Amino acid sequence: MNKLLDMYRVGILGATGVVGGELISVLSDRNFPLSELFLYASERSVGKSIDTVLGRIEVQHVDNIDYSNLDFVFNAIGGDWPKDNLLKAKNSNCVIIDNSSTFRYDSSIPLIIPEINADKIGNNKLIANPNCTTAIVAIPLYLIEQKYGIKNIIISTYQAASGAGNGAMEELMEGTKNYFENKDYTNKIFSHPLPFNLIPQIDTFQSNGYTREEMKVVWELRKIFSNENLNISCTCVRVPTLRAHSESVTVETINPIDPEIFRQELDSVKGVRVCDDIAKKLYPMPITATKSYDVEVGRIRQNLIFKDYGIDFFVSGDQLLKGAALNAVQIAEYIIANKNRI
């Protein structure tokens, strides 16, 4: 790292995708100490130019990346690419923060939400960023885990189109528009039409009948909380919203929990905004959570079944920010703030 100037050379892989675009704006918005910014993408986007805080930058082919010339790399390319390519940086000094799911379940690679387990970053040069659905719900759940102990968590999600990328959001927009124009519409990205519909499948099915998206929440919360026995079950549903995921959450606790005290405790937690004034019809919603760094938490109430030992709440969070780009940048910020310790 260029410790002398406290400025850093950053590369974004997958810069033309929806998360790549958010990474570019989050770095700018948070005044990330950038000395240089390099944008990379696959073949079809090479040569495009993108406006950034450091001016207009041309997108280069991802194969041309030189890790030894970079301090931080944010990867937003998915599929098989990370497995085959990110480890090539091994012998450089570059820190890679990977938004793909490739290394999340590898016990040798930390999976980080800075508000929860930044202490696990250590000297690692490859750090995994959690799935959006996990990241959005993790902070309120961790508060419960620490203060009350968790017996069981049951989650049902309401996930926006953009969770499946820019093309998916466009497919929802185009399909909805066609509906009003009586035009034909064929779904390509989603397995069924999403306009005015729900699709109770995100990612592929596993042998236990859950989808991979549902199991990601289980696998990732266990790893982030360092609790292999955490009991969680999740149902993931795609809904016709553009941006910001929501989740309906029921938690059975080990010790008694009071909604009013929990609300006050949450209020002082970083990364969360309590939106919970039912008299004013104030609760988390995608349109208010969109483009917000904080995750909205509301509808906090004592669970009817578990009484003193149960709490219900609803979260809405921008899955492209805390659920992706923001969390990744926060990991880099933490490393910079603690660089003397590295």
Next chain:
Amino acid sequence: MNKLLDMYRVGILGATGVVGGELISVLSDRNFPLSELFLYASERSVGKSIDTVLGRIEVQHVDNIDYSNLDFVFNAIGGDWPKDNLLKAKNSNCVIIDNSSTFRYDSSIPLIIPEINADKIGNNKLIANPNCTTAIVAIPLYLIEQKYGIKNIIISTYQAASGAGNGAMEELMEGTKNYFENKDYTNKIFSHPLPFNLIPQIDTFQSNGYTREEMKVVWELRKIFSNENLNISCTCVRVPTLRAHSESVTVETINPIDPEIFRQELDSVKGVRVCDDIAKKLYPMPITATKSYDVEVGRIRQNLIFKDYGIDFFVSGDQLLKGAALNAVQIAEYIIANKNRI
């Protein structure tokens, strides 16, 4: 009743509303033995004409109703009207099937889903029809209650705009259209804009932090199952779909439950269509459940937390049919089929 001819004189109250319209078509579609059909509504709809299976019928003022001239009345008027007016039929022979929530929680009035508790109809002249969210999920839950015993039920709903009436569906359509035309849009029926959004509030808030819609599911399932101790908790969310409600359901059972056996058992239950072939991406969805009499049930799997003692599933059902008009007509059909017993 006109038992001689086996034909019946029917009145529909609130005939110009969304449920009233469905009642008219369900009666026709199921060849309900109608000798005469009378349509009633409030002042502003008087004089309108509606096409029915018995020809074009003019809408009369609801105050003009003569219960002694009718065999069955289906009420789809809500608010204070039923409380002040429906009991006036007391001394007639007319059977009133009330779709409003007015009498549902009155222990002297039966609340009926014919597949579950038709035996509670008896000689009652006023019968309550359950709330849509209750009706859609009740049949699969009742199978579990009977075969395995229920310890706890946790539900999160995904409710369509039309659950709030014709005007609400139009508000979603208009708001969505305006979005594409960059026109201003003000929500009037919903407390927040619904296009590309979610609203985690349906009906008013209760002192326990739950909404009335959420508590209806609790109160009604307990009454329909004749089990005052049934443990249920529910979170109700309005989603930008037009028609058919969906629900994500987790059930902890008293005895072990096997998903494969439960799927087979459900398959032979009336009122349910098992849509559960994940290899073919077949699961319940609003666009396939819309205008279907059967409620779709799928995503059936052993719950990760409760293992042998837990099951998860997803339902989509037309809240205007099984959730309203169909169930009401089925109650009348049951009474007719069992008239010799009355």
